[in-house]
């Protein structure tokens with residue numbers, strides 16, 4: 160065992176990985192082909208090594224019989240790093256410039272989608288803004304993520320103080336209850352958000368959306384998956400609806416998709 164382990168340097172053959180990707184799809188229905196292959200391969204190899212296994216095939220056999228290992232695989236594949244009001248100046252811009260218009264235009268039926276909302280900080284940030292702007296109670300947010308563990312945490316809505324570093328104390332006091340040193344999001348904010356598992360590389364999209372927030376997710380996607388995703392987002396938006404992307408993300412052929420860049424991280428569907 161020791162001998163064979165030491166032979167495994169951490170670099171397994173790409174062909175075996177490609178076979179593994181097909182098996183993942185066949186057994187679990189999860190299509191990994193839209194992600195950057197080297198990244199997924201590297202992360203999977205770490206797990207193969209952790210279990211002292213020699214190949215992707217051995218690892219697949221483990222995933223098939225051990226639910227815990229399978230959950231762990233899906234968890235390690237995704238990175239859930241997030242916080243409330245990530246890039247606060249962008250959220251300020253959303254609050255001051257775009258949300259009031261979107262709320263007005265949607266005539267009380269405002270519907271937002273936080274796609275890849277992870278453990279809830281992003282959709283709850285938006286829900287807090289809706290509260291602050293006195294949006295009608297029907298104004299709501301669909302929050303989706305691929306990762307079920309992240310969604311479970313999101314539904315609990317309990318956070319450590321470090322998730323709240325971008326929030327002024329007054330805002331924290333207004334929207335959270337403190338319980339044993341943790342911060343629990345208040346029910347009026349929570350009620351605005353519905354959480355649902357959704358794979359944006361595979362599943363059908365909702366439509367008639369006023370605002371899509373998709374930030375810090377596409378970095379893991381291949382260029383062609385990214386392109387398809389943005390085209391689908393454009394179709395999911397109402398005319399006049401907006402897409403809010405992450406601070407290193409650009410849509411180069413936006414106008415081709417019917418989107419107009421209104422400022423560096425905000426796009427509007429114009430046709």
Ligand SMILES: C[S@@+](CC[C@H](N)C(=O)[O-])C[C@H]1O[C@@H](n2cnc3c(N)ncnc32)[C@H](O)[C@@H]1O
Pocket residue numbers: 237238239240241242245274275276277278281303304305306309357358359360361373374375376405
């Ligand atoms: C780094 S977090 C970003 C969280 C939040 N949007 C933010 O900017 O703070 C990326 C999230 O994307 C999710 N994700 C990755 N691939 C996905 C897919 N195909 N469909 C839906 N969510 C996905 C991951 O599970 C993870 O929770």
